[in-house]
Structures are given as C-alpha cells and as structure tokens.
Amino acid sequence: MRWLRKNLVGIWAVLVLIYLFIPIAVIMLLSFNNPKGKYNLSWNEFSLDAWTNICGVPGVCSSFVTSIEIGIVSTLIATLLGTMIAFALVRYRFRGRSTTNLLIFLPMATPEVVMGASLLALFLNLRFPLGQGTVIIAHIMFIISFVVVTVKARLQGMDPRLEEAARDLYADPRAVFRYVTFPLVLPGIMGAALLGFSLSFDDFIISFFNAGTLVTFPIYIWGAAQRGIPVQVNALATLVFLIALVIVLTGQFVSHRRRRALEKPAPITVDLMSRS
Amino acid sequence: MANNEARPVEDLHLRNLTKKFGDVAAVDDLTLTIPAGSFFALLGASGCGKTTTLRMVAGLEDPTSGTISIGDRDITGLRAFERPVNTVFQSYALFPHLDIFENVAFGLRRRGIKDVKSTVDQMLDLVELGPMARRKPTQLSGGQQQRVAVARALINRPDVLLLDEPLGALDLKLRRQMQIELKRIQTEVGTTFVHVTHDQEEAMTMADTVAVMNSGRIEQLGHPADIYELPRTVFVANFLGQSNLITGTRSANSGDDVLVQASGLTFAVPADRCFAEGSNIIVGVRPEKITILDEVDADRIPEHHNRLSGRVTDVSYTGVSTQYLVQTAWDQELIVFEQNVVVGDRSEVGDAVVIHWSPRHTFGLDGSGGTSVGMDPEVLALEAMNASLISDASEA
Numbered sequence: 001m002r003w004l005r006k007n008l009v010g011i012w013a014v015l016v017l018i019y020l021f022i023p024i025a026v027i028m029l030l031s032f033n034n035p036k037g038k039y040n041l042s043w044n045e046f047s048l049d050a051w052t053n054i055c056g057v058p059g060v061c062s063s064f065v066t067s068i069e070i071g072i073v074s075t076l077i078a079t080l081l082g083t084m085i086a087f088a089l090v091r092y093r094f095r096g097r098s099t100t101n102l103l104i105f106l107p108m109a110t111p112e113v114v115m116g117a118s119l120l121a122l123f124l125n126l127r128f129p130l131g132q133g134t135v136i137i138a139h140i141m142f143i144i145s146f147v148v149v150t151v152k153a154r155l156q157g158m159d160p161r162l163e164e165a166a167r168d169l170y171a172d173p174r175a176v177f178r179y180v181t182f183p184l185v186l187p188g189i190m191g192a193a194l195l196g197f198s199l200s201f202d203d204f205i206i207s208f209f210n211a212g213t214l215v216t217f218p219i220y221i222w223g224a225a226q227r228g229i230p231v232q233v234n235a236l237a238t239l240v241f242l243i244a245l246v247i248v249l250t251g252q253f254v255s256h257r258r259r260r261a262l263e264k265p266a267p268i269t270v271d272l273m274s275r276s
Numbered sequence: 277m278a279n280n281e282a283r284p285v286e287d288l289h290l291r292n293l294t295k296k297f298g299d300v301a302a303v304d305d306l307t308l309t310i311p312a313g314s315f316f317a318l319l320g321a322s323g324c325g326k327t328t329t330l331r332m333v334a335g336l337e338d339p340t341s342g343t344i345s346i347g348d349r350d351i352t353g354l355r356a357f358e359r360p361v362n363t364v365f366q367s368y369a370l371f372p373h374l375d376i377f378e379n380v381a382f383g384l385r386r387r388g389i390k391d392v393k394s395t396v397d398q399m400l401d402l403v404e405l406g407p408m409a410r411r412k413p414t415q416l417s418g419g420q421q422q423r424v425a426v427a428r429a430l431i432n433r434p435d436v437l438l439l440d441e442p443l444g445a446l447d448l449k450l451r452r453q454m455q456i457e458l459k460r461i462q463t464e465v466g467t468t469f470v471h472v473t474h475d476q477e478e479a480m481t482m483a484d485t486v487a488v489m490n491s492g493r494i495e496q497l498g499h500p501a502d503i504y505e506l507p508r509t510v511f512v513a514n515f516l517g518q519s520n521l522i523t524g525t526r527s528a529n530s531g532d533d534v535l536v537q538a539s540g541l542t543f544a545v546p547a548d549r550c551f552a553e554g555s556n557i558i559v560g561v562r563p564e565k566i567t568i569l570d571e572v573d574a575d576r577i578p579e580h581h582n583r584l585s586g587r588v589t590d591v592s593y594t595g596v597s598t599q600y601l602v603q604t605a606w607d608q609e610l611i612v613f614e615q616n617v618v619v620g621d622r623s624e625v626g627d628a629v630v631i632h633w634s635p636r637h638t639f640g641l642d643g644s645g646g647t648s649v650g651m652d653p654e655v656l657a658l659e660a661m662n663a664s665l666i667s668d669a670s671e672a
Contacts, residue, residue: 161369167356168363169383
C-alpha cells in the first residue's frame, strides 16, 4: 500500500504513455503483417513485403511525394511571408496594425470544414483550376497564422538593447539584421517552419475540398480505407514517425551536450575577480 | 596598444541640447563641455534626463534641438554606427549568440578590419578575460560580463566611451572592485569616459568631474570635493550626501559674513559661500563638520562659531563614527557625525547638548523652494510617518 502511494505518479505516467503510444505501436506492428484478407486489422503472419516493396501499391508513393512537395513549398512561402508580417507587426506602428493582429488569428480559430468549403467556393467562382496550386494556396493561408504567432513571440522577447548595441558598434541597418536580429530570431523561424510543415503534411479537410483530382497522402489513406488500407501505408507511417523521432532525439542530444558544456567547471581555477 | 594611431583626443561639446518627449523636456537646453581624457559623471535620480543625454551622444536618440560635437566636428547628424562613440550598456547587452571573442571583435569586423585576432586578444588581456574567449556570455559571471562589455566598446578606440549605469546590476562588493577596475582601465587608455549613474558615491569615487542633473538641467558641476563642500542649491545639498538645512531670513552683513536669523538665533555665512539672492536663506552644514558638546562645556566653543542648543534624540554607533540626532528648540532634527577618536565619551539620548560649527563650513542657499528638494522620496515618506507617530503618541 505504502509502495503504491509512493509510486502512484510514476505508474500513472506510464499508463498515460501507454495510452498515447498504443495506436502507434499497433500501426508499426501491422506494417510487418501479411494480412489474410483485404483488411490489415488482425495479425496473421510476419512479413517484410511492405518494407521491401514500399511503393508496391499504385498511388501510395506518388501521394506521399505530393504531400511532401506541398508541405515544403507552402511552408517556405508561409514562413517567409509570416516572418515579414511578424516583423512589421512588432517593429512598426501603422494604421490597421491592431486589426491585422486580430485578423491573423482568425484562420486558427475558424473550423477547417468552413475554411475548406469557403475556399472551394472562392476558387470555383474565380474558375481557378483545382489541383496542387489551390492546395498550396490554402495551406499557406493557415500556416501563416502559426508562423506569425511564433515569430512574433520570439521578436517581442528580444532585448531591444541588443540591436542598439550593434548599431553602436558600427553595424549599419543591414548588418544589424544580418548579424544580430536574424540569428537571434532564427530559432523561432525554424520552429515555426517545422510546425507549418507538419500541419500541411497532416491536413486532410482543407486539402480534400480544394484538391480536385489531386491525391495527397491523407486523401489517399482516406480513399484506401474504404477498400482496405494496404500494408505499405503502415510502413510509410512508421517511417515518418521514425524520422520525426530521430529529429527530436538529435535536438535533445545537441541541447543536452550544450548544457553539459555550460555546467562543465571552468578550466582555470583561479577566480580572476578576487585578485588583489 | 599596438594599433594606437596618434589621434589627438578632443573635447566633447553639447550646445543647447534639448530633447522633448511630447511636451515634456527630458533634457532642457543643456550646454556642457566634457574635457578630453576626463572621467566625467552625470549624476541624478531616475528620470532626470541623464540617460537621454547619453543616448543622444551615442546617436540612439535624436535631439529636438541643439548640437553635439567632438572637437570641431559636428556629429549631431551622424547615425549611431557612424559616430566615433561607443557605449557600455546597462545590463551589458552582450550578443548571446556570439562567444566572448566575437562579441569583442564585433565592432572591428563591421568596420571591415580583417585581422582582428591580435587586437582582440590584447583587449581581452586588458580586462583579464583571455582564457574566456570561447565562452558564451551566459557562461560568465556578472562582473566578467561587465568587463566584456567594456572591452567590446573600448576595442574600437572611440573618442568618447559612454557608460550607462554600468555597475547597476552588480552586488555591492563587486561594484567597489569594478569601480577601481574601470578607473584603472580609463587611466591606461586615456579615453574620455562619460559615466551615467544615480549612485552618488560611485560618481564621487570614480569621476574627476561630476555634473549633478535635475529635471533636464545641470544643477552643479565640478570636482566631487568642491560640490560636496560647497553645494550651490538645496537639491545638490540633499542629493549629494546629507545636509542639515535651517530656514532663516537675511538680517545684516557683518564684515565678509552674511548674518541669517532663524528661530531667534543668528548664523554667520561667509558671503562667498552664500548663493541666495532674496531674503529667504537656508543655512546649511554637513553633519561631520559639527562638533557636539555637553551643555556644561558651552564655554569651550570658539567665539565666532555658529551654535545652537538641543537635546539628543538618537545615538547610532557605526564603528568608525557615531551618528547623533539632535532636536532643536523648534523641533527640527539635525544630524551630527562624530569620529570615534575617544572611547567612552559619548552623549546619550536625552542629554542637553550644544552643537557648533565654523562659518567656514557653512553654506547659504536660496530658500524659496523649501529644504526637502532632492531628498530621497522614501526618506521623506518615512519622516512624515515618524512625525505623525510622534504626534499621535503625544495626543494619547
């Protein structure tokens, strides 16, 4: 009883983690399955078919590549535009600034179904051909909001004296941006881009409305789910998860090393301040 | 230094410098010459315009009117990165993404100087941070960061080095050490240092010339000792050290002295130490200039000395000296410092005493503004609270 009370938090944490990771574990496990019928739902026998022939089912890989393309293009454009908006909002006082501040949040708050449907109506009215272009436009639209919010926070948290110090030290406006402002805001921009990419890659609802005949990875899975999802989808999903995991672990490792370096005792043992 | 070009150091001139924020003048028609190679302190409470003045010299703030020049060169129109002026910022503003070496090299690199290694190493040696070159600012202690900030500014060999409350973030002991350190560096490089601070002790220890600022103007300027010994305004008398100020009226002149009547007593103020124009004069004296005697010894007071009788209300022993509060007949409390030269001969609370001081240590100030100008608002609040407590107690 006493033991239980002492370890309750730990047990609880393990339970929550199990709850979170069971679906992922099931997907990974089933990527090594050789399903009996159409549906890859129950374990039959071990097989590496899906991994060795990962593009074996028509449409899987092409939709995967399409999603990656859309993710990269829309993230690049949205990050560029969003960063510039964030700078404008933080650095300049102009008419309509507070309105812009408010409007930028709207795409985050609007239900995706509503946004997808209204964008579709817009494109149809403009007789804009649906396809990769429309999906990219739609994705840029909602990623921008996240980029602006993230970069703005980073900019606002920056000590204005750092830029003044740079100006004082012979940096013209361009050099101030290049050597001080940009390097200091860069982590915020990178974080925003990563978030933007994952939002784009993951998006189904808005893409589905505006894709026309284009098939993105989430749309492919949705379509395949009606007939039975091929094992290759599990393999690709596992791959994405593993790549993300490697990225996170690398980040952790780097920051851990950096912290270790900080905590390392000084190489010189004489305290310079206490010299007489 | 190896790269020391023979460039003559020149005076910094501020002429009719004014900075308005809306209708409020933060700096009000300031005209000032800061001699080349001097250690100059701008001293004042927060909001007196000292930092604004500094930022205008640095080029980080545009003056509303007036000019700034170094020698004959007018630099008013130059932008911050074009001025031969560098700043040590409050809380240092070191670039967190660059290591110490690159922080110090920043100014040289921006001016397109290719080979910075030897210059930076030399500068790091001057501030004794050579072994820290490859660390990031966050890995350094406050005092070390402070010296990096000084090195980063000084390496550019500016005509003027500006220091904005450079020691404000350090604890007391470290601050004392850094004061000496900064003075050593200044003597070594010979650059003009303009130092902004609200700490009067810091200004007096470090600077050759102190300018006391109040609401955008300079109240008094001079060598620290001269300002302390002979304050010209009530503000300076209160802001720089402590003063006993007694309100009175001008009665007559006697020889070289101005005689001042206050509560039935007459005090002599040498005419050249009296800065009051009208008939209201405040008689001032520093606490350590006063001698305290038991009433029975009153005949030992030199004849021409200013004197008054009172009662001791408080005695604080501080080791080096003893601080007395003496209540006068008109219920004002005067502060007296007595060196603890003789042991065991102290007055006690309740003793009737006579205090006296030489007219040579007396100063006369313009009395139209009251005696509390320039006093720490917190001290004033405490005194008001004390007074109300005392009156409550006497009513009960």
